Amino acid sequence: xxLVALIAFNVANSIAVLVLLSLGLGVIYGMMRVINLAxxxxxxxxxxxxVVSANAGLNLWVAMLVAAPxxxxxxxxxxxxxxxxxxxxxxxxxxxxxxxxxxxxxxLVTTVFGTTVRGVSAPFGGFAIGxxxxxxxxxxxxxxxxxxxxxxxxxxRFTRFGLVVRATMQNPDMAxxxxxxxxxxxxMTFALGSALAGLAGGVLAPVSGVSxxxxxxxxxxxxxxxxxxxxxxxxxxxLASGLFGSISEVATFFTTPVFGQVALxxxxxxxxxxxxxxxxxSGLTGRLLRRSL
Amino acid sequence: MRPFRPSRRGLLQSAATLAGGxxxxxxxxxxxxxxxxxxxxxxLDLSGPIGSSGQxxxxxxxxxxxxxxxxxxxxxxxxxxxxxxxxxxxxxxxQYAQQLALKDKVAVVHGGITSASRExxxxxxxxxxxxxxxxxxxxxxxxxxDCFCTGTTPAQTVNKLVPYALETWGKKAYxxxxxxxxGQITAKWMQKYVRDGGGxxxxxxxxxxxxxxxxxxxxxxxxxxxxxVLSALVGSNHTAFYRQWAAAGMKDKIPIASTTFGxxxxxxxxxxxxxxxxxxxxxxxxELSTPASTAFTKAVRAKFGDGLPYISELACANYEGFKxxxxxxxxxxxxxxxxxxxxxxxxxxxxxxxxxxxxxxxxHHVVRNAYLARAxxxxxxxxxSYPDQAPADTAAVCDLIKEPxxxxxxxxxxxx
Numbered sequence: 001x002x003l004v005a006l007i008a009f010n011v012a013n014s015i016a017v018l019v020l021l022s023l024g025l026g027v028i029y030g031m032m033r034v035i036n037l038a039x040x041x042x043x044x045x046x047x048x049x050x051v052v053s054a055n056a057g058l059n060l061w062v063a064m065l066v067a068a069p070x071x072x073x074x075x076x077x078x079x080x081x082x083x084x085x086x087x088x089x090x091x092x093x094x095x096x097x098x099x100x101x102x103x104x105x106x107x108l109v110t111t112v113f114g115t116t117v118r119g120v121s122a123p124f125g126g127f128a129i130g131x132x133x134x135x136x137x138x139x140x141x142x143x144x145x146x147x148x149x150x151x152x153x154x155x156x157r158f159t160r161f162g163l164v165v166r167a168t169m170q171n172p173d174m175a176x177x178x179x180x181x182x183x184x185x186x187x188m189t190f191a192l193g194s195a196l197a198g199l200a201g202g203v204l205a206p207v208s209g210v211s212x213x214x215x216x217x218x219x220x221x222x223x224x225x226x227x228x229x230x231x232x233x234x235x236x237x238x239l240a241s242g243l244f245g246s247i248s249e250v251a252t253f254f255t256t257p258v259f260g261q262v263a264l265x266x267x268x269x270x271x272x273x274x275x276x277x278x279x280x281x282s283g284l285t286g287r288l289l290r291r292s293l
Numbered sequence: 294m295r296p297f298r299p300s301r302r303g304l305l306q307s308a309a310t311l312a313g314g315x316x317x318x319x320x321x322x323x324x325x326x327x328x329x330x331x332x333x334x335x336x337l338d339l340s341g342p343i344g345s346s347g348q349x350x351x352x353x354x355x356x357x358x359x360x361x362x363x364x365x366x367x368x369x370x371x372x373x374x375x376x377x378x379x380x381x382x383x384x385x386x387x388q389y390a391q392q393l394a395l396k397d398k399v400a401v402v403h404g405g406i407t408s409a410s411r412e413x414x415x416x417x418x419x420x421x422x423x424x425x426x427x428x429x430x431x432x433x434x435x436x437x438x439d440c441f442c443t444g445t446t447p448a449q450t451v452n453k454l455v456p457y458a459l460e461t462w463g464k465k466a467y468x469x470x471x472x473x474x475x476g477q478i479t480a481k482w483m484q485k486y487v488r489d490g491g492g493x494x495x496x497x498x499x500x501x502x503x504x505x506x507x508x509x510x511x512x513x514x515x516x517x518x519x520x521x522v523l524s525a526l527v528g529s530n531h532t533a534f535y536r537q538w539a540a541a542g543m544k545d546k547i548p549i550a551s552t553t554f555g556x557x558x559x560x561x562x563x564x565x566x567x568x569x570x571x572x573x574x575x576x577x578x579x580e581l582s583t584p585a586s587t588a589f590t591k592a593v594r595a596k597f598g599d600g601l602p603y604i605s606e607l608a609c610a611n612y613e614g615f616k617x618x619x620x621x622x623x624x625x626x627x628x629x630x631x632x633x634x635x636x637x638x639x640x641x642x643x644x645x646x647x648x649x650x651x652x653x654x655x656x657h658h659v660v661r662n663a664y665l666a667r668a669x670x671x672x673x674x675x676x677x678s679y680p681d682q683a684p685a686d687t688a689a690v691c692d693l694i695k696e697p698x699x700x701x702x703x704x705x706x707x708x709x
Contacts, residue, residue, distance in 0.1 A: 003516065010508040017506060107340075115345035116529070116557065116602060119536070121564035126542020132515050135540040138508070207540055208505055209532030210562070213342050213381075217503040217530045252509040257500045258472060260509070 002130020007253055009129060013138040015245035016145035020204060021218050022225035022237050023148055024197030029226055030233040031169050031189045034084060035095050038102035039222055040215025042194055046072045046201020047210045048109060054120045060206075063120075065144075068202025069195040076194020080187050088186065102215065109212040122206040137207060144203050148196060153234040156293045165189060166293075224268045230278020235292040239279045244268065330373035331366075331628065333358065333615070334393035334423075336404030336414065341381025342502070342528045343406050345558045349608035350428070351376060352597045354403060357615040359596075367622055375399060383413050390414040394421035400628045401618050403428055403611060407527075408475040412702065415440055419700055424630045428614035430552075430576065430606055432478035433658075433684065434703040436691035439630075441637065441657045443614040443650065445576040445606065447482035448686035449663045451552055453679055454574040455486035455523065457665055458550040463520025464492035469510065469534070471527035471553075472499035479525040479552055481705055482686070487523075495519050500526060507534045511541050524551040532559055539567035548572070558602040560671055568668045577609035577647040578666050578673045589646035606647070613645035617652060617659075648680065655692050658684035 025039045036042070046068040054063040079101065087094045124136035156162035165185055168175040172182040208214060225244055229236025247267045252260030275282045280289040335354055337347040358374045366372055375397050377389040386405070393399050394417060401424040405411040411427050418425040418439060425440045433446030458466070466487045470476035476499060484494050495517040498510060514522060526534055535554070538544060550572045560568060579590050589612070590604055620643055622628060625636035642651040648662040665677035690703040 003512075006512050010512060013508055014506060110340055110344070114600060114602070115340070115348060116562045119562050119564070121567050122536065122540035124540075126540065132512060133542045133546065134508070134512070135537065135542070137540045207533060207536050209529040209536070211342065211345075211529035214505075214529065217505050249506075249509055252506075253513060256498055257504050257510065261501060261504070 002132060006129045006132045006134060007250070009134060009138065010253070011246050011249045012142050014249040015241045016138075016142040017204065018221060018225050018241035018245045019145040019149055019238060020141070020200035022222040022229075022241065023145075023152065023234075024193045024195070024200060025222045026193075026226045026229060026233045026237040027152065027196060028190055028193035030231060030236075031165065031193075032088065032186055033091065034088070034190070035091060035098070036193075037095055037098040037219070038079075038105060038215075039098075039197060040217075040219035041102045041105040042072055042076065042197035042215075043201035043204070043218055044109065044210075044212065044215040045075060045105065046198035047205035047208060047214065048113065048117065048201075049198065050202040050205040051117055051120050051210055052113070055118055060120060060123065064202040064205070065199065068205075069199040072198025072201070073191045073195030076197075077187065077191040079194070080190040084190060085183065085186065106212045106215070113212070115211060117210055119210045120206050135207075141203060141207075144199070148199065149234050149238050152196070153293055156234070161188075221264070224264070228268055228271055228278055230275070230281030230286065232280035232289055232292040235289055236278055236280040239285075239289075243271070243279075330371045331368070332397055332399040333372055333374050333618075334397060334399035334402035334404065335374055335376040336379050336386060336389055336393070336402060336410075337376065338381045338406055338410075339378040342530070343381040343557075345529070345602045346406055346556055346605075346607050347378075349602050349604055350406070350611040352593060352601055353604070353608045353612040354615050356593055356596055357612045357619075360592075361619055367619055368626065368628070372619075379404075379410065383409060386410045386413045387417060390417040391421070394418060394423045399423065400622075401426060401633075403614055403618070405429065406607070407473070408432060408478075409473055411435075412474065415700075422630055424618075424633060426614045426618055428607075428611040430610070432475050432482065433686040434478070434690060434705065436656070436687065436693065436703055437700040438634065438657065438693050438697045439700065441614070441617070441652065441659075442687075443617060443659045443661075444610045445661065445663060445682075446658060446684050446686050447479060447486075447552075448684060448688075449576065449661070449679075449682040450574040451479065451482045452486055452685075453663055453665055453677070454550050454552065454572065455483060455492075456490050457572065457574075457677070458521045458523065458548070459487065459490040459492045462548050464490070465495055465517075465519045466492055466521050466523050467495050467514050467517055467519035468497040468523045468525075469514075470497070470499055470525035471531065472501045473527075476500075476525045476527060478704055483523050483525070483552075485705065500531065502528050503530055505530050505533050507537045508541075510534075511538060511543060514547065515543070519547060522547055522549045524549055525553050526551070527553055527556075529557055532557065532563060535559065535563055535567050535571070539564075544570065555603065555668070555673070556605055556607060560603055560668060560673065565668075565670045569670065571668045572665065573668075573673075574663060574665050575606040576661050576663055577604075577606040578664060578675050579604040580666070580673050580675055581647070581664070583646075583648070585644060585648070586646045609646050613643060613647065613650050616643045616645060617641060617650065651681075653684060653688070655694050656684050656687040657693055658687050660684070 049068045049071040050063045122137040126133045168185045228240035248260045248264035251263035379385045403426045430444035470480040621637035625632040638654045651660040663679045666673040666675040
């Protein structure tokens with residue numbers, strides 16, 4: 001019984017990690033069809049902001065929950081103004097530009113901080129489920145992921161900004177005719193997506209190996225989750241995280257870590273075959289969730 | 294704002310400087326060639342996931358070259374290091390290996406960090422008859438007369454670590470290792486030594502290098518309830534294991550012994566609350582307090598500063614490997630590959646920072662000291678030393694005196 005509870009907790013943690021990794025990417029891709037290949041590096045910058053400012057004496061919670069999203073959000077804003085805004089509607093060009101950006105960011109961080117950096121350790125310690133020890137920090141990861149998803153959903157659903165964003169996403173020309181500046185909305189959405197990536201990187205920093213190249217380990221899972229989720233940003237990303245997170249975690253537990261990765265990729269393959277537009281974009285689920293966000 | 298208008302005189306001056314520079318450049322290059330330096334190749338990852346290991350290795354080989362040149366060079370000629378950053382990418386290893394052998398025509402190559410990279414470049418140097426030194430601790434078994442392996446192998450380190458773990462903590466072991474040749478083969482050695490010590494292996498798990506989530510594994514380990522976890526995890530992504538292990542409160546419940554912990558600067562990057570108590574065995578630790586060791590670390594720190602990562606066995610063995618080669622050249626009185634090889638095979642030894650390092654003819658490995666140490670407050674507390682350890686693992690399968698034509702890597706056959 002304790003083992004079942006433990007596995008359930010691990011599955012929840014694994015889903016939460018996927019939500020954290022992919023929500024920022026989902027916002028940017030879902031809104032603007034911009035494929036941000038530097039997303040992994042945005043996560044890395046969030047982690048670096050956290051460890052560097054925490055080591056410099058900033059309170060860990062402030063470093064994680066305020067400094068990381070703020071810094072990476074501002075960085076995203078600069079990136080949007082300097083590169084992305086010239087490339088809207090040119091998917092291949094944005095991919096190339098963001099890929100180049102990712103190389104530049106890795107190089108820059110390596111030059112400034114070296115290949116390793118003194119990390120921060122996770123607060124709270126462990127707790128027991130039955131006879132098994134597990135991490136209290138996972139609760140925090142789960143809580144942040146849930147708050148992030150709920151927050152984005154609430155903003156999109158209930159605020160004027162959310163309404164304008166959704167309108168711009170559906171039909172930028174019509175929105176512009178009604179007095180909205182799509183350029184401004186794109187800029188703000190890109191900054192928001194970047195800030196979410198920064199927050200995720202910050203929250204994962206204490207349980208990750210923080211290095212300039214850590215983004216590479218995250219990027220594939222983030223993309224698979226976003227594409228699997230389909231057009232509805234929050235619902236899609238959450239459902240896809242739920243599906244892929246449970247499958248890979250259960251597979252890892254009962255077989256090996258190698259097969260856990262294989263299972264995730266297999267699940268994604270099968271799903272994209274059945275639902276080519278993702279969970280919220282095609283098939284029965286697509287019709288049911290057509291109006292979701 | 295006034296538009297920028299260059300004056301005629303300024304323009305002429307810069308044009309003259311440019312032309313002068315263009316004319317002078319080939320002269321400078323020709324002059325450097327005329328000095329007739331001996332070129333020594335080096336292939337190390339200075340960036341990417343393996344970069345933190347490579348940077349310290351690059352620093353120590355530069356120090357070794359500099360010391361040699363200050364002392365008058367080799368055969369009366371200065372030595373020039375040609376290094377390429379392989380960026381933790383195997384394709385670049387193959388590419389730069391060919392470049393070193395064919396274009397730069399170096400006298401020897403010191404390099405390769407992961408076993409995967411070694412096996413990518415070893416055949417290249419065999420083909421183009423270039424002497425090759427691999428100065429990194431590894432899984433053992435390379436049997437190749439054109440190659441010298443100067444790092445420790447499992448018989449020298451794992452064979453100290455595992456018996457210590459079994460005697461200190463108990464007989465049940467759980468093995469976790471990186472999923473490529475180093476991890477796979479090291480895991481086999483761990484299994485062998487656990488069995489030899491009368492223990493049992495509960496499970497062996499392999500992790501691809503991009504795995505970052507270890508919750509399921511931490512649960513599985515608890516389910517098995519081992520007396521010790523043996524780790525051969527590799528790279529900065531895998532550092533997450535030690536973090537998540539500590540976050541779950543497991544650190545003081547089940548001890549960890551590792552053949553890799555510390556090699557990517559973990560001792561400095563993760564908190565003492567996560568690293569304290571991990572036991573490792575290597576051929577060198579920066580904390581060793583022998584005069585040779587302190588002089589070495591002082592020289593490295595003086596030249597490269599405190600920003601350099603931890604000086605591990607990798608950095609030390611790269612320094613010693615270069616010195617062994619230099620001794621071989623001195624003895625041979627020539628740079629010819631066969632003559633240097635034969636000179637090295639006479640059992641050349643150097644007194645390095647780790648102690649005495651002697652080339653073993655039969656295996657082309659080295660006899661060297663091994664140490665056991667425990668992590669304590671961002672330092673290694675070296676509590677046991679084993680002088681003059683022979684590479685018994687490779688010696689069991691490889692005899693280059695009898696079969697000098699061999700060029701392969703043996704994999705130990707562990708009966709399961």
